[in-house]
Every structure is written in structure tokens, then in C-alpha cells.
Amino acid sequence: MFVQKARWPVMAAAIAGLLLSACAPTTTTGTGSPTPGASPASKVLRMARQQEPFSPFVPWQIDDNPALFISVNVYDTLLRTTKDGTTVEAGLASKWEPSADGLTWTFTLRDGLKFSDGSAMKASDVKASLDVARSGEKSAWKDVYAAIKEITASDDKTVKIALKQPYAPLLSVLSMFSSAVLPEAMAKATDTKDYDNTLAWKTKGTGAYYSEGWKKGDPIILKRNTNYWKGTPAVDEVRIEFIPDDNTRVLKLQGGETDVVDFVPFSQIAALNTQPNVKAQTFTIQQTTFIMLNNSKPPLNDVKVRQALNYATDKEAIIKNVYFGQAKFMNSPIPQGTYYDKSLTGYPYDLDKAKALMAQSSGAAGFKMDMQVRSGNTNFANTAVILKEAWAKLGVTVDLQTIDTAVARTNYREGNYMSQPTAWTNDMNDPTEIVNYAMRGGASPFAYWTRYNNPDLNDKITKADLEQDAKKRETQYSEIQKIYSDAAPLVFIAYLGATAGWRSNIDGFFIDGLSYYRFEDVKINK
């Protein structure tokens, strides 16, 4: 039984080690010994991401974050959102100006723009791409281009966009990922009935990187575009693999098997920063988390009930206990981007006020309501547990129901719910998107499926879209935020950030206001 003798010490060590490492996870940092797949001399950036893309990889067909995060590295737009996400700056166009009546915009392209295959990018490519984005059979984003009447390429470097009516958010729309420029032939081909979507992964863009193809289950490989207009990026290749488990992803970073990870759990940010070789951070993005209330179900149709629920919600407690301090009090119904009104007070925690409001409301006798929580989202689940306890003090009995995302979606679409925790992220820096989606009532999506409907507010939303003067728009949006905040169709909770972690030899990883990250600014140090 010699085998047995050799095995014992190993087993004993293993058990002892397991117990030790369970007690003291912070002592298990990498010591710099060689690890599998360590970076070779050529500059390859290894990233581990939570999710795989699933939309077809055509910019205007993308409807999932994992795909659009790749898309902004491969395809470029006429304009770009600035890093802080509050305004736009030059992209493929170096100059842009409106006509006196605000109905025609003229964009001048940069000199010498080339696609990743070396062919020249012309105004006709811009026209073709935007035309498919705004009216293509398969486009998922037609709505945002509804104000455009016609796009013309008057010469190789000039694009003119004619509008049906003045439309203030146009520049923001043109900096969205869906406004990306593809070669004319490719743009048109993607919209044909029998287009093979796997071809879209062989990209031809004007972004910093390009892909030669991708099959689900494989890592995504991005190669640097030597024709990139901002100069060849420092990192030769980006290799993105998919690791859905949050713990595993962070462990791989600690073990040095990957250089960058996204979606670091909020609870681990502080602990990671105490370790050598690793950094983690929360970036400010335009994201909010809140509880949707079904305003058509009594007594939630009573504004006093909704305000009472808002006052009875201890946002700071949720920020501290659910988001580990990595979130901010939500004072306005829109994310912290353009025209966000920081002077609004919102609903700071005030139980007495909540009780007084509830006593005057139709819910004074107490009531029961469901809270439908999507399974698998710990933050929503923890928030719901805190709220159940908090709202009980108002005589509200919350019935927590854990359901699948698919069911949650069917239920809110059909109005078959009373409350659901959820979140929103801006896709563009202009407030028009969230205001039209989450505040305009009467038709789908029924003010973020809350069934709140205020015709007067709907008119104000329409007017703000048409207003050309930035100062006047700001005033209009402040009023819109105030009206919506007072009506409290939601329970407002917090502004969230996007988290990421990286090895300390990585420089320049940054998540911008719209939660995009571009590898063009990333450097790998020795």
C-alpha cells in the first residue's frame, strides 16, 4: 500500500489548505510565479468578460451590451460622445454645422480615412450605412432616426442630412453605436434577407481594431487597425474570453490569467484594491436603478401612495448594504448626463413624512403588493429584501416572488405585476431616449411599462425634442424631471457605476459615461 502513504500528506495538505484559504481569502494573492497563458512579449491584451454577444454583429441590429462593447472598438461614427458622456466631439467628421433654419446639417469628413482593409472611406459609405440604420428591414433602431428626411453625399468628403423638422438630439444620435459607418456594399448586404450573420464578424470598419471572424464559444480576437485615423493602437491584439461566473472572473485576474475583467462584484472592489498587482474601480456611467410600479393597479394609482413608498425607502442603506458604497443617491429621474438637474431634491429617507402621506392616501388601511424579482440578480434580490422590511412600516405587505427574466419581461409588458426592481442605462448622451421611453405614456412602452400617463408631460417631451436652443432645452428638461419626480411613477433608488478590474501593468482602461470602453487608449507596461 505504498500509494496510500504517498497520498496522505498531499490529501492532508489539501484539506488544511482549503480550510486556510476559506478563512483568509486575501492572503491568496499571486506571487509572480509563471502562470498559464501569461502575456508573451508581443502586446496581447487578455480580457475576461461576463457575457457573450448574441445580436447579429451589425451595428444597427445590435440590441445587447456585450455586442455593442465590441462594436465601438471596430466601427466608428461621425461624432463621438465625450469621455464624461455629457456632450459630443469630432469623430469621422472633423466639422459639422447646421443651416440657418436648423433643417439641414453638413458634415465634413476627415482627410485620408480608410477602412481596416485599406480601402478609402467615402461620404457614400456614410450615406449607405445611415440609410440602412434608419430604414433597413432589420434595423432595431429606426425610431431614433425618425426625424431624418434624406441623406446625401454631395462629394466624397461631404454628407448632408436633411430633417423633416428641427431635431435637437441629432448629434447625439449620430454618435450612437448604431450610427456606425460600414463600406457601402457591406452595409447593404447585411440587410438582405438571406444574409449570413456569421459574415458580419469579418469586420471592415474605421475603428481602432478589426475582427477576422468569430464563432460562438470561441474567444473574440481583435487585431489592431494600422489604418486607424487616430494612429495605430499600442496593443497589437485584444483577446476576449467569456467567463460568466463573477468569482471565477475575478480569480482569473488575481491569478494573472487575464489582464482586464468587467463586472467586478461591488462587494469585491475594496478588497481587490488592497492586493498588489491588481486594481479595481467603479466608473460613473449613465445608469439608474429603481423599482417600477404598476401605476394602473390600485392603490398604486394614488400618487400619495407612490410618494410614501419613495420616502420610506432608505436609499443610503441600500447603497451601503447592496452596492457597498459604489452608488449614489438618485435625486432626479434621469441619469447623470446631459441636462441632468442636480438641484432636484428627490425623496430623501423620511419615514414620518412617508407615514403621513400614506395616512392621507387610498392605501391608508394597508395593502398587499407583489414584488417580482428576476432570479440571478443578487443586487435586485437584496434590494427587495430591504424594501419588504422598510415598507412593512407603512402597512404594506410585500410578497417577494423570484421569477425568470423571461417571465418578468412578459409580466411587465402585459401589466401583470405591481412592482419589479430594475435598471436603466442611457444608449445616447441626450435625455430624449430615456424621457421618451420612461416618461411618455399612452402607448408602448407605456412610460417604462408603469402605465403612468400625463398628456401634459407628453406634450412637453415632444416640444423639448424640437427645441434648438440648448439653454431653453435645459430649462424644459428640468421641468420634465420635476413633473415626473413629483408624480413618482417609480421608486427612485440610486445612480450606479460600471465596475472593472485590471492588472496594475495595464494603463488607460476607462469606461466612459455610456459604459463603452475603447482599447485604443490601453497600454501594457512591463
Add this chain to the structure above:
Amino acid sequence: MGRAAYIRRRLVLMAFVLFGVTVVIFGMVRILPGDPAFLILGDRATDQKAAELREQLGLNRPFLEQYWMFVSGFAHGDMGQSLLYRQPVGDLVLTRVPITLALSGYAMGLAAVITLIFGITAAVNKGRWPDQLIRIGFLFALTTPNFWFGILLILLFGLTLHWFPVAGFGETLPQHIWYLFLPALTLALQLSAVLIRNLRGQIIQTLRSDYVRTAHAKGLSERLVLLRHVLRNALLSTVTIFGLQFGFLVGGAIVIETVFALPGTGQLLITSITARDYPVVQAITVVSAVLVILVNLIVDLSYSFLDPRVTYE
């Protein structure tokens, strides 16, 4: 009845089992609430667009017709199109099956080695400290959730000792073997916890039988008695459990693949259930069922090698 006839009969029975599996899985995925059309199109989609997509995907046809398309397609080797990824299901599933299969096989191999070593050690040391330690140690392995156990193994062998990678699958065959070791070990430790208890009991019982006493009386060495007379007889019931546990392994692999980021069927199954991707869920379930049935058949056949007295009637 000979072995060949037995195999034929089992394969016919397998067809009935598979029929049952297809009916149950087809029914179950459709009982689940949630509309795949909106999951594919997103919240911006209009009701009309969703209706068009349901029409295009054949989701609004009668259930019987959908079932027939699923089964007849499968019989012809066509598993349909994934609703979510718009790719042939065959491409998605079949490239992943070998990984899950390799993980399960690897785990079974490790479990066999661990069971033999610790089962025999525990039995011959019955009641003394090695026996107690083995029993307590494996009770710990058995009662710990395997995703947590996996993370513990990563912390120790991946992060602290750097013996094995934290997660992933590698690119070459030696790398695969190296990368798959920890996930396979996680599964194997739990599986062997069950098997060790069984083997230990069987060996202790067999050690008391008359023919063992005879063997000892003949003057055979302890080692020879144990390996030739005791183990072969004691193994029979352990092998049965071993085979039955394959189903458990495939189930456990789904969780473990997520923890260790292995691109097997497990991750795909979880995404597909969440997205109501019916064809993919159906395909993975049916393929797994076929594998479990085949492994059980192989286990049943192995009895006759362990014990020549076994005949198939």
C-alpha cells in the same frame, strides 16, 4: 440469451426511453412562461414585430406539428435552428458535447482511482484513524455544494500554489488535461464520497466470507487475497452505483463548467433555458439522455467481465 441479443434488446428499449424523454422535454420547455420572441427582439419591439417573428420561427403552429418537426428533424440528424443565435443547433451543441463528455469521463476516471485507494484503505483499517479520517473527509466533500468546493480548489491549487490554472480550457491536448484537472477533481471527490462508503462496506462484508477465510488458509498473501478474491467480488455493486452516477455527473458538470469557465454544454444549457431557446434545450437534453443510457448499458455489460457467472437474461 447471449450478449449480442441482450445489447439489441437494450437498444430497442432505448428507443422507448428516448420517446419519453422527447415528450417530457418538449412539454416542459413550452409550459415555462415567457415569450422567446421578445427575448430575441428586445423591449423596443412592437407586438406586430413579435408576431411576425413567432410566425417565422414556427412558434405559433399547433404543438403536435411542432413536436413532429422536432422529432423527425432529430431522426434525420437536423436539430433545427437556435432561436437566440440563429445558427444550426447541431453546430452549437455537438462542438460542446465532447468537452462535457471529457469532463465527465475524466471525473469518472479520477473517481475510480480515488475510490479504490481510499475505499480499500478505509476497509482494511476499519475503525482505526485512517478509516475515520477518510470517512469524515469525504463526508465534507459530499455535503459541500460543488460550486463552492470548486472555488476552494481554485483558491488553493490555482491562486496559492499555482499548480493548476484558475479557469479555462486551454488549446492543446496536454493543456486540456491540465486545465480540466481541477473541475474533474471537484466532481470526482463528490462522486467518490458515495462510492467509497459503498466499497468499504462491501469489502468489509466480503472479508468475512468463507472463501476468503479459505484463501487465507491456503496461505495466499494478504495482497493477493485482497486484489483477487475480495476486490473483484466487492466491486460489483460499486460499479452499478458508478454507472448510475453518470447522470449525476452530467448534471453536476453543468454547474462546474460555469465555475471553471469551460465551454461545454452546461453554460449553453443555462443561457438557452433563460432565453427560452427551445431547440437548443431540447437538443442538449436528448443528447445527454442518449449518453446516459449508453453509459449505463456499458456498465451493465461490464458485469460479465468482473464476474463470469453473470449472464444476460
